[in-house]
Amino acid sequence: MQNNSSDNENQKYDEFSNKAYANLMVLVTKYKLSNAAENAIISFFNKHSNNFKSPLPKNIKQGKLFMNNIKSNLLYKKTKVLDYNNTEYFLYYMLLMGCIQNILEISDIS
Incomplete structure (x- = not known):
């Protein structure tokens, strides 16, 4: 994945380019x-793998940008729950039906 231009930063993706990339982002998130x-994990993998071209992003910033641009129909709601010491605290949530719809769109499950 090479996302250096501003056009690519706004591009929406349907899926990861490969399984190694997806697994890295699961590890990072979990x-x-x-x-x-x-970045150390990416560097280690690239140094010790036998791949001509790395299946991973050059750095984690690229990976996070990619994650932010993955297409999703999950719509988050935002509700202010508290004002404390001049700071507002919010709860971000999604409706249950949206979650169920996303689960049902996974072909391996349905």
Whole structure:
């Protein structure tokens, strides 16, 4: 994935380019790794893999940009729940029917 121009930054994607990329982003999200740790994983993989071209992004910033641009029909709602010390706190949530619809769109499940 090469997303250097502003046009590519706004492009919407349907899926990851390969399974290694998808698995990396699952790992990063699941364990809430720091950017430095994520970049170290990418560097380690690229150094020790036998791939001519890496299936991973050049750095985690590219990966996160990609994740933000994945097409989704999940619509989040935002509700302010608290004002404390001049700070507003919000709850972000999605409706249950939207979640069920997304699950049913996965071909392996249905």
